Amino acid sequence: MKDELKNLNDYLFKLNFKFKIISAKHIPEIEQEIKQLYIEKKITKTIYRYVSKYYQFNIPKNVLNERYIIIVAIPQKTSIVNFKIEGKKFDFIIPPTYIYKANQDRIYKILLNIFKDSKKINYAHTPKKLIAVRSGLSKYGRNNISYVEGMGSFNRLESYYIDFPLNIDNWDEESIMEECRKCSLCLNACPNNCIRENEFVIKADHCLTYYNENLNDFPDWVDVKSHNSLVGCMVCQNVCPINKKYKKNKEKILSFSEKESEIIIQGLEKNILPLNLNKKLKSINMDEYLPVLSRNIRVLM
Ligand code: SF4
Numbered sequence: 001m002k003d004e005l006k007n008l009n010d011y012l013f014k015l016n017f018k019f020k021i022i023s024a025k026h027i028p029e030i031e032q033e034i035k036q037l038y039i040e041k042k043i044t045k046t047i048y049r050y051v052s053k054y055y056q057f058n059i060p061k062n063v064l065n066e067r068y069i070i071i072v073a074i075p076q077k078t079s080i081v082n083f084k085i086e087g088k089k090f091d092f093i094i095p096p097t098y099i100y101k102a103n104q105d106r107i108y109k110i111l112l113n114i115f116k117d118s119k120k121i122n123y124a125h126t127p128k129k130l131i132a133v134r135s136g137l138s139k140y141g142r143n144n145i146s147y148v149e150g151m152g153s154f155n156r157l158e159s160y161y162i163d164f165p166l167n168i169d170n171w172d173e174e175s176i177m178e179e180c181r182k183c184s185l186c187l188n189a190c191p192n193n194c195i196r197e198n199e200f201v202i203k204a205d206h207c208l209t210y211y212n213e214n215l216n217d218f219p220d221w222v223d224v225k226s227h228n229s230l231v232g233c234m235v236c237q238n239v240c241p242i243n244k245k246y247k248k249n250k251e252k253i254l255s256f257s258e259k260e261s262e263i264i265i266q267g268l269e270k271n272i273l274p275l276n277l278n279k280k281l282k283s284i285n286m287d288e289y290l291p292v293l294s295r296n297i298r299v300l301m
């Protein structure tokens with residue numbers, strides 16, 4: 001067991017990734033913790049339903065013996081994609097966390113290489129932010145985003161079930177960043193007043209991210225000038241002093257031709273998109289947001 005853990009540590013350290021391990025016995029606690037937010041009216045019924053549908057709280061059958069969750073933090077840049085619309089060029093931001101698949105699969109392969117049995121490793125569709133904070137891998141910011149030392153909030157979390165006698169359980173109380181106690185920059189900057197003064201759970205039903213990731217119309221009270229990213233929102237992360245160093249890491253990753261931009265704006269469904277365009281969107285995981293891209297681009301133009 002020691003060798004496997006050392007190997008995992010070595011592999012992930014080389015990549016600048018960080019990780020922690022918890023026992024999967026905490027899954028019911030995690031589920032209850034989210035329910036409690038709803039009971040205490042910190043999140044609305046709609047948000048509670050939304051997250052309950054999104055996460056899986058049943059442990060997969062193949063990892064039923066020695067059950068652990070490995071949670072990994074991956075440093076992420078702000079990505080920029082270029083569109084050409086009606087002869088003009090537009091750079092749109094994709095915040096950290098949205099582009100994930102390559103690293104998600106890469107870590108799975110590393111685990112497979114170390115633990116040698118694909119039947120005992122599974123992707124875990126769990127509330128990663130909560131697990132990361134409870135495991136000590138990260139701390140909450142006032143904006144309810146997960147901050148990892150050496151990455152700030154510019155990180156992506158991935159989690160995996162593993163059936164292996166690891167005998168480790170990093171499980172503690174949630175912690176918040178000390179810096180937040182005397183800071184309210186994100187609270188003042190949030191365009192939708194989502195961030196609370198004495199509470200680290202934001203009004204998720206007001207967050208721009210919730211609206212621009214979903215297909216419903218933007219409510220009238222959303223200021224059209226507040227839109228800032230192709231999906232998601234960078235305002236509270238960009239003003240945060242903890243991110244000063246990390247927010248400079250921006251990368252132009254992809255350009256869409258005039259024709260491709262036009263097709264995306266038309267809002268065509270995935271199954272009738274040209275194969276190459278579909279592939280291109282998939283390479284940055286934006287195929288998952290195809291139904292909202294057209295609307296989101298229009299409000300950014
Ligand atoms: S802006 Fe200030 S209060 Fe908000 S997360 Fe960053 S340090 Fe905390």
Ligand code: SF4
Pocket residue numbers: 143189190191192193194195202206207208209232233234235236237
């Ligand atoms: S992501 Fe944007 S809308 Fe949501 S809390 Fe942060 S600043 Fe506010």
